[in-house]
Amino acid sequence: MRAFPSNSAAPVAVGEYFRQKSAQVDEWLDRLLPREAEPPAEIHRAMRYSTFAGGKRLRPILAIATGEIFDADERALLPAACALEMIHTYSLIHDDLPAMDDDGLRRGRPTCHVVFGEAMAILAGDALLTQSFRTLAEPAGLGPERQLQVIAEVAQAAGTVRALIGGQVLDLQSEGKPIDGGRLDEIHRAKTGALIRCAVRVGALVGGAGERELAHLTEYGEKAGLAFQIADDVLDETSTSEQLGKTAGKDAAKNKATYAALYGIAGARERAAALCREAIEAARRASREARLLEEIARFIVERNS
Ligand code: GRG
Numbered sequence: 345m346r347a348f349p350s351n352s353a354a355p356v357a358v359g360e361y362f363r364q365k366s367a368q369v370d371e372w373l374d375r376l377l378p379r380e381a382e383p384p385a386e387i388h389r390a391m392r393y394s395t396f397a398g399g400k401r402l403r404p405i406l407a408i409a410t411g412e413i414f415d416a417d418e419r420a421l422l423p424a425a426c427a428l429e430m431i432h433t434y435s436l437i438h439d440d441l442p443a444m445d446d447d448g449l450r451r452g453r454p455t456c457h458v459v460f461g462e463a464m465a466i467l468a469g470d471a472l473l474t475q476s477f478r479t480l481a482e483p484a485g486l487g488p489e490r491q492l493q494v495i496a497e498v499a500q501a502a503g504t505v506r507a508l509i510g511g512q513v514l515d516l517q518s519e520g521k522p523i524d525g526g527r528l529d530e531i532h533r534a535k536t537g538a539l540i541r542c543a544v545r546v547g548a549l550v551g552g553a554g555e556r557e558l559a560h561l562t563e564y565g566e567k568a569g570l571a572f573q574i575a576d577d578v579l580d581e582t583s584t585s586e587q588l589g590k591t592a593g594k595d596a597a598k599n600k601a602t603y604a605a606l607y608g609i610a611g612a613r614e615r616a617a618a619l620c621r622e623a624i625e626a627a628r629r630a631s632r633e634a635r636l637l638e639e640i641a642r643f644i645v646e647r648n649s
Pocket of ligand 1: 399435438444573
């Protein structure tokens with residue numbers, strides 16, 4: 345299924361890759377989510393409203409790019425990649441709720457609770473999480489052992505131990521308190537990094553990567569995940585809400601600890617660049633076919649939204 349020369353010496357057109365794969369992810373998401381008219385229609389409208397609001401699709405694309413290194417079967421890879429986007433979208437819906445970040449803008453649109461009400465937004469998040477695991481449990485030709493491994497991997501990343509929900513808890517508990525770089529890393533390795541690391545591992549597992557490759561790719565995912573959050577903190581301070589599609593400057597306004605606040609904009613950029621270089625080295629150790637992962641690591645720190 346590889347449409348791009350990931351093993352070629354020529355620079356890979358990462359922008360074009362994102363465009364093609366985003367379109368493919370959107371097609372599969374459309375197939376995998378309940379139709380809008382399906383009763384009770386309101387919840388399906390809310391799920392689709394937030395899912396098809398124009399996200400970058402970074403997590404599914406990381407899973408796909410990693411799976412393609414091992415010539416993974418698209419019929420197993422695409423649903424698994426979409427399951428990750430469902431979880432990511434659920435986390436954004438819940439993160440924006442009044443009880444959490446209380447935000448009115450996401451992916452360039454009013455947030456789910458602003459349009460559908462708080463109760464429906466909570467349910468839309470819950471339903472996307474549930475649909476994600478239903479998708480992962482559908483027969484995918486992977487064999488039961490590998491399929492269970494993928495499901496367990498995603499459940500771990502979405503959970504509380506060094507994972508999405510646990511990171512959110514640490515983040516909430518740290519508000520208004522002085523925290524050091526180690527604690528900030530701990531929060532974001534969990535809150536943001538776990539799902540990015542998981543995306544790379546899911547792609548590798550679906551593709552049947554060996555232990556050695558999986559270890560190097562895991563390191564890539566961890567470094568790229570943290571670099572992503574540092575870049576996000578910098579963008580929060582240097583971009584407008586229009587550019588980001590979400591409310592800019594929110595963390596600073598809430599006096600939250602961020603990489604930009606802790607290290608300064610230049611210092612945070614340097615740290616992100618160093619992590620990007622380390623991620624690229626790990627990807628090279630994993631495979632000579634990992635050129636796209638190298639380009640995606642660069643995109644993660646150089647992006648402007
Ligand atoms: C409340 C039970 C319960 C669970 C939710 C809210 C939550 C747990 C976790 C929050 C996780 C979170 C929102 C992390 C932020 C990660 C981040 C930087 C998101 C932005 O990702 P992009 O830039 O967004 O990839 P797009 O819109 O492009 O997909």
